[in-house]
Amino acid sequence: MTTNYSELLKRGVQTRRLRRKSVNGFMLSLTGILTLLALVPLFWIIGYVIYRGGKTLNLAFFTQLPKPMGMAGGGVLHAIEGSLIVTLMATVLAFVPGVLAAFYAARNPNTPLGIALRFSTDVLSGVPSIVVGLFGYTLIVKPQGHYSAFAGSVALAILMLPTIIRTTEEMLKLVPGALREGSLALGASEWKTSLNVLLPAAMDGVITGVLLAIARAAGETAPLLFTTLGNERFDLGSIIKSGVQNHQGIFQIMGRIFNSPIDSLPLTLWKYAQQPYPERVDQAWGVALILMILVLTINVIARIWIELRKKKLRG
Amino acid sequence: MKISKTNIQKLLKKFGQLFNHGDRPWFGLLILMSILVLVLMVGIGYLLWRDSALSRSSFGLSFLLPTKDPSWDPVNSDFQAWPFIYGTLLTSVVALLIAIPISLGIAIFLAELCPAWLRTPLNWLVELLAAIPSVVFGLWGIFIFLPQVVTPIGNALYSAFKNVPGLSAFFAGPIPQSGSSRLAASLILAIMIIPTISAVSRDVLNAIPPSQREASLALGSTQWETIWQILIPYGSSGILGAVILGLGRALGETMAVTMVIGNSIEGTISILRPGYTMASIIANEFAEAVSKLHTSSLIEIGFILFVLTLSLNVIARLLVWSVTRKNPQEARS
Numbered sequence: 001m002t003t004n005y006s007e008l009l010k011r012g013v014q015t016r017r018l019r020r021k022s023v024n025g026f027m028l029s030l031t032g033i034l035t036l037l038a039l040v041p042l043f044w045i046i047g048y049v050i051y052r053g054g055k056t057l058n059l060a061f062f063t064q065l066p067k068p069m070g071m072a073g074g075g076v077l078h079a080i081e082g083s084l085i086v087t088l089m090a091t092v093l094a095f096v097p098g099v100l101a102a103f104y105a106a107r108n109p110n111t112p113l114g115i116a117l118r119f120s121t122d123v124l125s126g127v128p129s130i131v132v133g134l135f136g137y138t139l140i141v142k143p144q145g146h147y148s149a150f151a152g153s154v155a156l157a158i159l160m161l162p163t164i165i166r167t168t169e170e171m172l173k174l175v176p177g178a179l180r181e182g183s184l185a186l187g188a189s190e191w192k193t194s195l196n197v198l199l200p201a202a203m204d205g206v207i208t209g210v211l212l213a214i215a216r217a218a219g220e221t222a223p224l225l226f227t228t229l230g231n232e233r234f235d236l237g238s239i240i241k242s243g244v245q246n247h248q249g250i251f252q253i254m255g256r257i258f259n260s261p262i263d264s265l266p267l268t269l270w271k272y273a274q275q276p277y278p279e280r281v282d283q284a285w286g287v288a289l290i291l292m293i294l295v296l297t298i299n300v301i302a303r304i305w306i307e308l309r310k311k312k313l314r315g
Numbered sequence: 316m317k318i319s320k321t322n323i324q325k326l327l328k329k330f331g332q333l334f335n336h337g338d339r340p341w342f343g344l345l346i347l348m349s350i351l352v353l354v355l356m357v358g359i360g361y362l363l364w365r366d367s368a369l370s371r372s373s374f375g376l377s378f379l380l381p382t383k384d385p386s387w388d389p390v391n392s393d394f395q396a397w398p399f400i401y402g403t404l405l406t407s408v409v410a411l412l413i414a415i416p417i418s419l420g421i422a423i424f425l426a427e428l429c430p431a432w433l434r435t436p437l438n439w440l441v442e443l444l445a446a447i448p449s450v451v452f453g454l455w456g457i458f459i460f461l462p463q464v465v466t467p468i469g470n471a472l473y474s475a476f477k478n479v480p481g482l483s484a485f486f487a488g489p490i491p492q493s494g495s496s497r498l499a500a501s502l503i504l505a506i507m508i509i510p511t512i513s514a515v516s517r518d519v520l521n522a523i524p525p526s527q528r529e530a531s532l533a534l535g536s537t538q539w540e541t542i543w544q545i546l547i548p549y550g551s552s553g554i555l556g557a558v559i560l561g562l563g564r565a566l567g568e569t570m571a572v573t574m575v576i577g578n579s580i581e582g583t584i585s586i587l588r589p590g591y592t593m594a595s596i597i598a599n600e601f602a603e604a605v606s607k608l609h610t611s612s613l614i615e616i617g618f619i620l621f622v623l624t625l626s627l628n629v630i631a632r633l634l635v636w637s638v639t640r641k642n643p644q645e646a647r648s
Binding site: 028038042101273 | 355441447569621
């Protein structure tokens with residue numbers, strides 16, 4: 001009888017082992033399948049946007065202003081100009097504070113202000129973009145009394161700050177400490193060391209961070225909804241021409257540009273997608289293609305660059 | 316005092332000592348910029364609080380509380396935010412329920428199983444999903460995802476739960492032919508927060524020291540048992556942090572949701588019907604708000620959204636920090 005028991009025990013161990021092994025195999029392959037599943041929307045979106053948007057793109061799309069509603073043809077020049085103006089100005093506004101704050105965070109990570117800074121950078125990146133848009137409205141649009149490109153750039157700059165601070169800080173930390181000590185030992189002051197030694201060494205990383213921030217800002221719609229509002233008749237060329245004809249100075253012309261409501265690519269996409277005219281919807285797909293190419297290219301370039309740079313710095 | 320060479324040199328030296336060769340202004344500048352970031356955080360909260368004063372004094376707490384018969388009536392200036400709060404909470408929670416298992420699977424695959432040559436490209440692809448602008452998600456949603464995926468799922472859910480007592484109100488249909496519904500918003504949100512949750516959980520798993528894995532494997536566990544019974548519990552607070560970060564992103568997501576949720580104020584609680592979220596009502600109505608009270612009510616909704624996401628983010632960051640800081644020198648990169 002004892003042999004029977006051991007026989008049974010053996011069989012139990014075997015089935016248990018079989019079950020554990022099959023659960024193992026099943027769950028491990030499930031994780032792989034889930035990863036593939038998550039990539040389906042990515043390729044679906046990219047593929048379909050290229051397919052639909054590719055049909056709309058032509059030279060006129062980039063060089064003409066929109067035609068009246070319901071008419072075929074025309075382009076989104078106003079939105080391209082608007083996106084460029086707003087994003088570039090946001091970059092200018094966010095760059096210096098971002099890099100300087102990153103210097104502080106990298107230099108004093110464990111002082112109270114340093115901890116508070118790094119923490120609020122993390123938290124700031126989680127503030128919804130629509131809330132930042134409301135902030136831009138209450139801060140600038142309401143006191144000024146009109147929508148403007150400037151208000152939109154401030155809102156975008158707030159969204160760019162966390163990305164710039166984080167990447168710059170990480171890059172500064174990767175710069176070998178010997179470089180800094182060497183410079184200080186030669187008698188250079190702290191600020192000269194920072195600007196002439198540390199910043200050049202980390203420059204690639206800083207630029208990538210700025211690029212990533214631009215990629216994020218260029219695709220944002222919500223902060224612009226009630227700061228730049230949108231303006232289908234915005235025409236950079238004619239503003240400059242009339243300014244020159246009326247002998248206005250460059251600052252006057254720039255003031256006019258920054259103070260006028262302006263359109264941007266994502267804003268145009270949002271408006272066109274809701275219109276009943278099929279031409280406009282087609283153009284929305286075209287805008288989506290431009291946006292996606294822009295954002296994805298910047299992302300891929302920035303990531304490759306950062307990988308290479310990290311490898312180089314680590315040696 | 317005579318102006319002589321020595322005097323000027325003395326003065327310059329004093330000047331240099333005063334500013335410590337330019338270091339004092341430099342540090343002052345750095346501190347100023349760091350404080351600027353803190354001020355921004357506080358400033359956002361303060362300005363929204365200040366500008367929502369009118370709405371707060373007119374409606375008080377009843378603005379936020381659940382009501383049977385909520386009204387949002389710009390003509391008669393009667394505003395209650397409950398339908399939007401409900402819409403936001405419902406879509407975000409459903410999105411989380413869908414996204415958590417998928418993201419965990421991705422994180423496990425990327426951190427534990429994936430061959431090294433595949434790891435970087437896969438990481439990039441998952442992160443690219445987060446880089447696609449949300450308006451593009453919305454456009455794809457309206458014309459492709461909704462009619463082809465959401466409407467069939469909605470119809471199936473409707474017929475499955477039609478006669479189940481208790482759940483039938485929640486799945487009251489039918490889903491609109493276009494697919495615009497809270498369900499559509501939840502599904503789009505799920506796709507959009509998967510990159511966030513999976514990337515952070517992956518980092519948390521990577522931060523767990525290898526000794527944990529080795530000990531478990533040496534005791535004879537299978538790889539799955541190691542992952543499920545050792546690694547996930549070890550990193551649980553970090554993974555919880557990742558989930559909360561995802562929730563924060565879902566609550567605040569605006570454009571894609573506005574484009575697919577249908578934007579209608581009807582009294583139903585059904586997930587298959589169109590609705591509104593807090594972010595989408597602001598996006599839709601703020602620029603055309605008719606009265607001061609209307610504007611102020613929308614700003615109050617924004618303020619609530621800010622406080623909600625802020626507190627979620629603070630909690631999530633603390634949780635993630637607590638795990639990734641634990642064993643920095645042992646962590647795999």
